Amino acid sequence: MANHKSAAKRAKQTIVKTERNRFFKARIKNVTKAVLVAIEANDKETATTAMKEANKYLHHCVSKNILKKATAARKVSRLQVKVNAL
Template structure:
């Protein structure tokens, strides 16, 4: 695999970063699913609380470099539009 010391270090760092991103992306899916489930059950209060959590977490992921700013904004916008439609 890696033949240089710097390449070996990059390989180690990639493993750590990949594991961390997997945690964040799984959490993004779960938070988003909570909002969608509340929307499908037509429960405005639960959807609003779940949306607040999702909004906060998606923007948190932007600060960690897991998502780009536009991606998070698009996801939040689509979820919020669906919540408002209840």
């Protein structure tokens, strides 16, 4: 346990940020999986719609400092290549 006020505050902030990041990262996995499921089903229309949602959300996470810009761009690029291959 923390021995002084600032250490206690940092511990509380870490708990809050960890919970927040867990929510965002779970959502990232969900939107990515939605695109991949649509690709598996060979449904171009659904894949395109899911891709738009994934692109929007991944870049939203960049603005919230959950992901780095290059990481989001890489994930979007890899998904887009798969969607375009349909």
